[in-house]
Amino acid sequence: MFKSAGTVERLANRLARLPGIGRKSANRLAFHILKLPKEEAVELAEIICEVKEKVGFCSTCNNISETDPCQICNDPKRDRAVICIVEEISDAAAIDRVEGFGGLFHILGGRLSPLDGIGPDDLKIRELLARLDDGVSEIIIATNPNVEGEATAVYLSKLLKPMGLKVTRIARGLPVGSDLEYADSVTLGRALDGRQDY
């Protein structure tokens, strides 16, 4: 980058701190923004500020929302007896795209990860317990199927089962459309364990 354009370099430095954007992508993005029509660049800047101003978190489920409680928690058509626990907002968004799921969410905001110093108190578990009134009958644990996600799921199930709730875990198995030949043996093992009657 040229010394003669300190502002562009500052922009590139700032962009390079975003996740998944390296030094070269940041330079390219900075040049792209420089070439954008002024209105478009200003629009981008405005939306960034707007997001920080308008969007907050739902005090019930910890989802992002412009209202509190969020539209999902407020939706009278949703099944209040089912709460799906996920790690991140993006996970909830993915599940919400699945047709047929009409329950509520609870977003933990992470997973248990002792190596990173993340314990139960760092997740929204207290908030989860607070909303478990008698209307709730099933808890679906949809943390990621990796080491930390599974550990979080085990922790939650041990916490919730004694409360007389039905606690389920999303199925682990072969992805639809995949090839048995190329599946790893852990996934195959899970697929066999979780086999179902025809």
Add this chain to the structure above:
Amino acid sequence: MFKSAGTVERLANRLARLPGIGRKSANRLAFHILKLPKEEAVELAEIICEVKEKVGFCSTCNNISETDPCQICNDPKRDRAVICIVEEISDAAAIDRVEGFGGLFHILGGRLSPLDGIGPDDLKIRELLARLDDGVSEIIIATNPNVEGEATAVYLSKLLKPMGLKVTRIARGLPVGSDLEYADSVTLGRALDGRQDY
């Protein structure tokens, strides 16, 4: 993305229009920006606006600059007899990082590409001709070593040579540190053609 957070979705839509950022990266970036401390998000927005306000183009060499002419064109220590022609600003920045090059630049703003409808009039060639006073002795053509870049180089050399200027092209050959075994034959051919005396 959730319907309940229209602003986040608008931000993700806007980010997805940037080069090299797909739908999923855009969602991830939008969530990241949402989680940033407010000052940092505002800072990012401000730099984007600042870039558009402060940074313009040098009327001599078409480089980005906060002054006109730019710091490179204005630098009394630079060799005004040598002009290096490149396609994009980022190319000039790359060459400027090479120690030993102390000439001026001229940024074409693209390459000849008839398939995309880009002809000589769409590049800053008129501006190049306008600055070729008697002080200039050598033109180094440093367009990219691909089909369009080579075509642009041939076009420029045919235009500039009759004017009595020394016109050179950057060498094409094996990259330093590469393996002869894995080099493609076109590059190897160029490396042989361009061999130099010890």
